[in-house]
Amino acid sequence: MTTHQRSFRAATGRIEANHVSIRLGRGSSAFEAVTDASFEVSPGEFVCLLGPSGCGKSTLLGALAGHIKPAAGVLSVDGQPVKDPHPERGIVFQHHTLFPWKNARDNVAFGLKMRGVKRRQRRLEAEKMLDLVGLNGFAGRYPGQLSGGMQQRVEIARVLVNQPRLLLMDEPFGALDALTRLRMQELLLDIWEQFRKTILFVTHDIDEALLLADRIIVMQAQPGRIHEEISVPFERPRMTGIIASGEFMRLKQHCLHLLHRDRPGDTLPRLSPLGL
Amino acid sequence: MTRFHLGRWLRRAGSLAICLILWQIASSLRLNLGIVTFENVPLPVDVVSAALEFLRSPKFFAHISSSLERVLAGFGIAAVIGIGLGLVIGRSRWLGDFLQAPLELLRPIPAVAWIPLAVLMFSSSELSMIFITFTGALFPILLNTVHGVESVDPRLIASARSLGSTRTAMLLEVIIPGAAPNIVTGLVIGMGTSWFCLVTAEMIAGQFGIGYYTWESYTLQNYPEIIVGMILIGLFGMGSSALLRAAGAALLPWHTKDSK
Known part of the structure; x- marks a missing residue:
């Protein structure tokens, strides 16, 4: 990798979400899956969207991929509003x-x-x-x-x-067994260290989010919205051993607390994040 | 593995042999069961000798080749139109709605019912027979293609769009391969129906062909030849379907590997 490529890479992959609301479903069954979400991701940053099911995290990712159009607000990548699916915004799902x-x-x-x-x-x-x-x-x-x-x-x-400018990942390791998942997480970090693509990674697994991300955006359900942002201070390259550290435990406690405060009510219908 | 296969082949040969033996017994005893009688049914031996004679006769090639030509023409046109129309209907809701009424109306009309009109519409009986074969093959191919297109996983279509697929590439790289197993099924079924439609048409309008040969044998009271004709129809129908199935398996290696 030359320095020229490195500087070019670092400049692309900025995500900006400005008061984004997304409606899913049609007619009387339509509902607001994401309400007034605003956040930013810097070029080359690894950000996890963490939240319970029904919080709209997959929907937000689907909108960034260009498969769903927001009802309000603007989603843009490197200053360009997202309109359609594009190879510059690659997406990986839980099921291949x-x-x-x-x-x-x-x-x-x-x-x-x-x-x-x-x-x-x-x-x-x-x-x-x-x-x-x-x-x-x-x-x-x-x-x-x-x-x-x-x-x-x-x-x-x-x-x-x-x-791609960004890598959008929707619980990509959610269907794998624990050992394979761990290997895949290591592989992903390894690839990310090499390429420094912006990664937006959806998960409901707190350990996974803490192990991978620079920053975690915690979402809550009913209505689906962004609740809090947490920066993850662990040095890179990260070893899986950090899971046992005190700081890790403290952050995990904090995340658990945030997720638990989310009152469990009747869950929203799970719609395809592709808007199909 | 080989023993298992041998067992299967023995079983298949055995069932065939039992059929032949029952036939031999029934016709040699001139069995009369009241509603059905074997009095006029020829013996298997007679059928074999009639078949050998037919194989040696100069007319054999003319009968076989005219039937094959008709099936190939009718089936070929049906395949092109059926697959083409099926792809379009499967992809476009508007066109699907537009064509649904006439297609649903035409579909239940059996090939035999087409014969009088076909004879009136086409300038030669040859063309009218090809048309009958075509009608027989069209609907299985068309309906299976539509079904195949509609059952392509929408997630694959979405991911192809994400990867920068153009409209043409979507059709060639995603829709057609995705629908291919159903299309092959449609072709195999269509091949079978085109054979029996052809034979019906030949019995009424033909000069040559296996169907005509069968019917002619009846009118000339050559009873063993009737059965020779029937068996030939069965063999050609079975053989052409098997060929199509093998071609399908060769063209869709991922499909067969997946399912085994």
């Missing part, structure tokens, strides 16, 4: 959305193909990306032949190959 009919290499190369990159170059770049996520030798496998963790690795590679 790889094309079952393409092998891992062709899945990763999809974005390059859409940009008109030549076949040989596509294959080369896709395989480089697969190496980066630790899938050396799995390029020819179809998604159905990969484990859950591997599928998510391909998914991350497929988004990264487009050199």
Whole structure:
């Protein structure tokens, strides 16, 4: 990596949300999923959206990806209002959305193909990306032949190959077993240290948020809104050992307190964050 | 693994053999069960010798090739129109609504009912028979394609949009491969229906063809030949469906690997 690239990278990926409200559903079943959310994310920052189910964190992410339009307020990335889905804002979901009919290499190369990159170059770049996520030798496998963790690795590679300004992640490790999840968290931190992309990461797992994020935006449900921002002071690169430290415990207590104050009522219907 | 396969093949051969033996017994005893009689049913042996004779006759090739040509033409046109129309209807709600009424009305009309009108509409009986074959194959292909397009996972469409997919790429890279297993199913079913529609058409309007051969044998009282014709129809129908299924499996490796 040259210094030129580094300075260029650092300049992109600023997120600004200005009094954003998002309505989901149609007709009489429509409701406000996110109410008056305002926040900022600096270029290269790792921010977690933490909150209980129904707090609108996935909806907010879907809006940033461009799949849902806010009813009010402005969402912008590097000063440009978000209008439609774009490869510059890559999104990874809890359950993979790889094309079952393409092998891992062709899945990763999809974005390059859409940009008109030549076949040989596509294959080369896709395989480089697969190496980066630790899938050396799995390029020819179809998604159905990969484990859950591997599928998510391909998914991350497929988004990264487009050199996005931001990486939007919607509970990407939520469906994995504990050990695989830990490995994936380490992998993600490793990738983030290398590329310093802005990452907005949705989770309801306090440990995960504290381990990964520079800053945590805590959300609450009914109505879905931003409640508090917490900065996470741990030095990087982080070791999983910090989980046992006193500071970690203190922050975790604080988060638990915030989440618990959220009165459990009847939960809102879970709608697809794609607005489909 | 191999023993398992051997067992299956033995079972299949066995059931076929039992059918043949029952047929042999029933027709050699000239069994009369009141509502159905085997008095005029030829013996399997006679059928085999009639089949051998038909294979050697110069007319064999003419019958087979004219049937194959009609099926290929009718089925081919149905495949192009059925898949094309199916993709459009599956993607566009407006066009789906627009075409629904006429298609729903035409769908239940059996191929046989089309014969008189087809004879009146087309300049040659050849074309009218191809048309009948076409009507038989069209609806299974069309309906399965529409169903396949509609059942493509919307999450895949959304993620393709996120990755910068253009409209054309969406169709070629996401919709068609996603609908492909259903399209193959439609083609396999359509192939079967086009065979039986063809035979019906040939019985009425043909000069050559397996259906015509079967019917001609009846009018000439060549009873073993009737069965030769029937078996040929079955073999060709089965063979062409199997070919399509194999082609589908070869074209969709991810699908077969996934499900096994």
